[in-house]
Amino acid sequence: MTHRSPDAPTRLLAAALEEFGAHGRAGARTDQIARRAGVNKQLIHYYYRTKQGLYEAAVAHAAEGAAGALGALPLVGLTAVERLRRLVRGQFDFLRTHPRHTAILLAADGEGRWADVAVKPVADLLRDGQATGFFRDDIEPEVHARLALLLALGYFAARPVSAGWGAAEQWRDRAAELVVRGCTW
Structure with missing residues (x-):
């Protein structure tokens, strides 16, 4: 060993x-x-x-992985709306391709406030987009970023509900469009 x-x-x-x-x-x-x-x-x-300490570190690691994947997406040259769409799709794609990250995040009950880390890229984009007039000024960036994450996690948490919606990409694209429409003028 x-x-x-x-x-x-x-x-x-x-x-x-x-x-x-x-x-x-x-x-x-x-x-x-x-x-x-x-x-x-x-x-x-x-x-x-302790085992709990390791568990909390693993949850934080999963959330950081999700945020890191969003940070690595190519966003240069895109409008704020296109960046939002890409980030929401990117969240879903990360969760789909990292099932262990998804499983631990779904079970995490908010330990360590992991969601703050996972939603930061989307919340930051919404805040910046509000300042430049791309996104509605009557939305709360943090709340809408969490809703975007919930839409992505919901596909994996509620398979019986999401199963009849076709391919995973359809759910992803519909979720992204719902978030974009809720945040734009």
Whole structure:
């Protein structure tokens, strides 16, 4: 087993994301997380103190991954409205292609205020767009950014409801259009 190597915290987070995403907070086992990460179990306690501490770090890591993916989207040269549409679609695409991130975020009950991190790119765009007149001044950027995230998460949380809507891309595009129409003049 690898001991305190510089990448141990990164490997532990990746393993925790897999384990918590697959089995939930209660069902995940720290010995399995340590085994997946290739470290001894004591390193979980060294870096995160408790299973709960590791869980909160994994939730934060998932939210940061979602925000980071949005930050990496090519937005240069697009209007504010086109950027909003791309960000909302990008949220959905990230959640669809990262099922363990999605699972842990859906189960996260707001620990660590992870949603603040995940919605920041959309909220910032809405705020900036309001200042330049692209978006309605009677909306609350933070609230609408959270609604956009809820629309994306809703597809994965309520499969029986979303199943009859066709391909995932259709849900994504409809959600993006709903957000755009709600924020523009």
